[in-house]
Amino acid sequence: MWSSARDIAAGDLVIIWQTRELIQPLLITPGKDLNSRFGYYRHADLVGIPYGSKVGSRNGKGFIHVLRPTPELWTMALPHRTQILYLADIAFITSWLDIKRGSSVIEAGTGSGSFSHSVARTIGSVGHLWSYEFHEARANKAREEFSLHGMADIVTLTHRNVCKDGFTVDDTVDAVFLDLPAPWDAIEHAKKALKKTSPARICCFSPCMEQVLRTVSALNDSGFTDITMFETLLRPHEVHQISPQPLTQAVEKLKKLEQKREDKRQHQIARSSKRKRDDLPETDTDNVGGKRLRTQESAEEDVGIRDIPNAVVDPGQSASQPLPIKMPVSKVSPDVRGHTSYLTFARLVPTAPSSVTIQE
Ligand code: SAM
Known part of the structure; x- marks a missing residue:
């Protein structure tokens, strides 16, 4: 359907990938420029380079990837x-x-x-x-x-x-x-x-x-x-690169997280019994219109949870052994985002x- 040549030629349709949200088709027309928030590029500079190339902008503002079109792209x-x-x-x-x-x-x-x-x-x-x-x-x-x-x-x-x-x-x-x-x-x-x-x-x-x-x-x-x-x-599944940490460190973090949860539970119990004593109606500053608002605390908890379980290294690995620098992990979103x-x-x-x- 599209050019199968290795290199880009004048008149080819290419896909310019700037970010995941900014992907656009471009008909290579020497004499024209491409201007974007990631800099400016001359079409003529793209002629003769291989499909898939990463190209820096002429004014040093960023780069683009120049891809061969596919139905997916x-x-x-x-x-x-x-x-x-x-x-x-x-x-x-x-x-x-x-x-x-x-x-x-x-x-x-x-x-x-x-x-x-x-x-x-x-x-x-x-x-x-x-x-x-x-x-x-x-x-x-x-x-x-x-x-x-x-x-x-x-x-x-x-x-x-x-x-x-x-x-x-x-x-x-x-x-x-x-x-x-x-x-x-x-x-x-x-x-x-x-x-x-x-x-x-x-x-x-x-x-x-x-x-x-x-x-x-x-x-x-x-x-x-x-x-x-x-x-x-x-x-959606989110894929991250994370730095693993030794088991002892991960256990420490889990303990702190558990303690934080327990403190929060105790605080809520104390608050609700005070309300009962003062005979106040049940209101919760975390709840608006039946929806629980994300407090800074709950956001911190989330970060803790995300950080720990995937980041633990093999317990058999001794503390002196070097840890891998990064490892890929994926997390499935609990929410179903879109009904198509x-x-x-x-x-x-x-x-x-x-x-x-x-x-x-
Ligand atoms: N499946 C397409 C795609 O992936 O790009 C999108 C189709 S769009 C949602 C629906 C199209 O059907 C519109 O362009 C509309 O003009 C056309 N359409 C609606 N009623 C039609 C009819 N009775 N006969 C032919 N086309 C019709």
């Missing part, structure tokens, strides 16, 4: 024209729709083309993606990007309202993916487009349960089977040809 860097699909959902949908090299797929709507790029790479030049978008300006922009990214032969983009006018192919595709506000209106059309000679699959992406219920009814009415709904939830959407999957199983009769 494109999803992180693309200009948003709509809400988009992110990698957790893309991977899940691709897998459950059994999209693979050579598959024929329909998607609607195209939106910002995030899902399209991943599908195009998966199906390769032996597969095909029919993508539909009813917003004309979005359709034109996506078509332009597909062509610039070398996907023009793999993707056919049609500007149309699929709920009203249906798709442009019949009995052709292995999978249909609908990311539309009213997917139920496109399900009969999707059934027409799906292959009838082999098992075919559909997925509808909807943010709320009411949409799921209407979609499930429509899938049932149209004869789809194995209707299953998944919710994707994100639980509900994914409703179903299958269309080929019906036996009517001419076949079973003889006893």
